[in-house]
Amino acid sequence: MNIAAGTSREGSAPFDHAKLDRLMDEAGIDVLVATSKHNVQYLLGGYKFIFFSAMDAIGHSRYLPVLIYEKGRPEHAAYIGNRMEGGEHHNNPFWTPTVETASWGSVDAATLAAGHLRKIGRQGARIGIEPAFLPSDAHHVLAQALGNERLVDATGTLERLRAIKTPQELDLLRQASELITDAMLAVFSGQRAGASKREIVEALRREETNRGLQFEYCLITIGASHNRAVSPQTWNKGEVLSLDSGGNFHGYIGDLCRMGVMGEPDQELKDLLAEIDAVQQAAFWHCRPGALGGDMIAHAEAVLKASSVAAYTDFFAHGMGLISHEVPFLMTNHPVAYEGVDADRPLEPGMVLSVETTMLHPTRGFIKLEDTVAITEDGHELFGKRGRGWNVGG
Known part of the structure; x- marks a missing residue:
């Protein structure tokens, strides 16, 4: 499935290469060497090798896909994959003019990458890498071949490239949210009193998998406990x-959070969830093009501060897409360790946010709503917006 252009054609880059060229120029990067599975997937137009979808290790090493892109020269692009990916290329050719499916591990992949850079005459160029996704042995190979001073961090460049989602990407995020909502509602209604956390999570895993999702995790609480294991x-x-x-x-x-109760909710529970929803709605009001991300945060936090449950309630918002925390980065170290560098920047159509308000109530337990919000041309759209009230179990 091609995420950026709708079709995948050999020789045609499936992303906005003019935007990438501009971002690389701003960062002083001549050639990108992408090695994270999510960025390689994006740059290949949605392709992900299923054999390593849920693992990386193989033998003494690990799977390391590599996408090489030279600024302004897509004809010099190369994809370096595992030996088993030759069949994938035969069936649905990758767009890159050069394809090397001859690696088993990280050193093999880095050696082939260095060879391609020499072939296109870019040994002296500034090479953008992903330090968090480049194993030390692969880094050593590139540094030896190219000079360590030539390797620079391209993480931010790739994050900015993915910031604005295409209609195809938005549709995938919408479907992911709707399918998770469907699965959660089925679990709430299908569980009986006495079901264990383990049984409930397994039921959710089956519901998500049967709907075509790859189940990743479920954080679950029951009763007055705040323990989500x-x-x-x-x-x-x-x-x-x-x-x-x-x-x-x-x-x-x-990525959503919904609440259930075994039996009908009492008035206190209705009031507590209403307090959480008031904070969420305050954030949604600022989810529109041109609004500053920091203003959205401030408005939601102001509503929370005035709430009777403020002492044990927290608000958080972050960008999401291929990964669960990406551009826009709106809050600093809250709770994830990164800088809120986008708080003073306007929200743009195509950005997608996760907005969440969490209450650790001293007697009623863990109460939370988490919603996925896409910024549109004239406001916002909630994905998977059903089930935001109390869902009755049994």
């Missing part, structure tokens, strides 16, 4: 249940 704890009458789950649909992340 799987355990033998059971869901009993009058207790709340939170399901915070991530599922992957053709590489794109769905």
